[in-house]
Amino acid sequence: MTTATTADSQVQARDAVAGILWMVLAVFIFIGMDALAKWxxxxxxxxxxxxxxxxFGLFVVLPFLLHGTGLRAKLKSRRLGLHxxxxxxGTISLFAFFLAYQKLALADVIALSFISPLLMTALSVPLLGETVGWRRWTAxxxxxxGVLVMVQPGGGLFSAYALLPLAGAFTYALVGVTIRVLSxxxxxxxxxxxxxLFSSVTACLFLPFVWxxxxxxxxxxxxxxxxxxxGLAQLAMTTAFRRAPVSVVSPFEYTGIVWGVAIGFAFWGELPSLAVWAGCGLVVGSGLYILHREASLARRG
Known part of the structure; x- marks a missing residue:
């Protein structure tokens, strides 16, 4: 192995570690936002x-819009319809998740939301024309x-309110697909x-009646x-994906269940049931396998 190759490997290793740390930080901040929303x-x-x-999320992203080519250039787009x-x-997803935090335990909502990466993989077939093999369909x-285990009678989440985080996860998966195209x-x-901007204007329509x-x-x-x-969490997650490949940092999104259980127990005395833990294990395991499979296919390519 040459000196240059060794140096490149060291840089990649440092970037991978940095990307993982940024992802863990982003997930922690997001859970903090969710806890504030629940409160x-x-x-x-x-x-x-x-x-x-x-x-107020716009205030965080505004400096990045003004940097470089300027605000006008960055807001000029030929894909306003897709935006x-x-x-x-995304606004529907935000409403669904915030309402779910009002009705359900924090960790339970997070556990159900883990279905989103699986939905994103499934939706990429009809919407993006991507190929998904039988192994990933099985996953x-x-x-x-795993979701059925969590919401079964006696599973701790057997109520109509369990549909809220599932609706949030489905719409969030649609967001992920559209972002793939927009990016x-x-x-x-x-x-x-x-x-x-859209989410803020939409919420404004309700404010005279609910403020x-x-x-x-x-x-x-x-x-x-x-x-x-x-806004800070979004920036941290963007940095994570910039520093390291998706297959490296994405599994660490599942650390959210750790933070969610800790915060939920500390402030609300909430603990997931055994059925929720079991179902969450199936969902997380499936997501990790899909990430592993995508990484393997990328290496072959």
Whole structure:
């Protein structure tokens, strides 16, 4: 092995470690945002929280839009229709998840949301024309079995409210598919901006009917924090995917269940049932296998 090859390998190893650390940080921040949303949703309407999440998230991404070629150049797009679809579906996902945090335990929502990568793989066939072999279809089937284990009677999640995180996961998977297409020509900051703008305007339509002025500075900070923290988490996750391949960093999204259980127990005394743990294990295992399979195919290619 030459010196140059050794140096390249060391750089790749450092980038992989950095990407993993950024992903773990991003997931931790996202769970913090979810916990804030759950806390505030106990006393405020979900639409109001979506407004704060979207509006103050824009403040975080704005410096990245102004950097380099400037705001006007980055907002010029020939794919406004697809931006609209991505923003609309993303807003529905945001509403579904925030409402789910109001009705269900934090860790239970996170566990059910892990079905999203499996749905994204399945949707890539009809929407993107990608090929999915029988091994990955089997993994997707096992993942759906895991969801059935979690929501079965006696499984701890057997209620109509379990449909909320599943709807959020489905729409989030649609978001992932549209982002795959948009990212071929659009910058990440541009995609995030159009989503934040649409989501903020949509939430504004509800505000005259649901607005409740935050009771004190703590609630103001909590609702503003939902937006700022969500924006920071998006940037951290973007950095993670920039530093290392998707197949390296994506499995660490599953650390969310650790943070979710810890925060849920510390603040609400919530613990998932055995059925939820078992079903979550099936979903996570299926997702990890699909990531492994995609990495193997990429190496062969």
């Amino acid at each position: 505030q949703a106990e006393r405020y309407h979900v639409a109001q929280l979506v407004f704060f999440r979207s509006t 609209f679809v991505r923003a609309a579906v 997707i089937g096992v993942g759906f079995l 071929r020509t659009e910058e990440p900051a541009t995609i995030v901006f159009f989503f934040g 409740v002025t935050p009771a004190d500075l703590t609630d103001w900070a909590g609702q503003i924090g939902i937006g700022l923290i969500g």
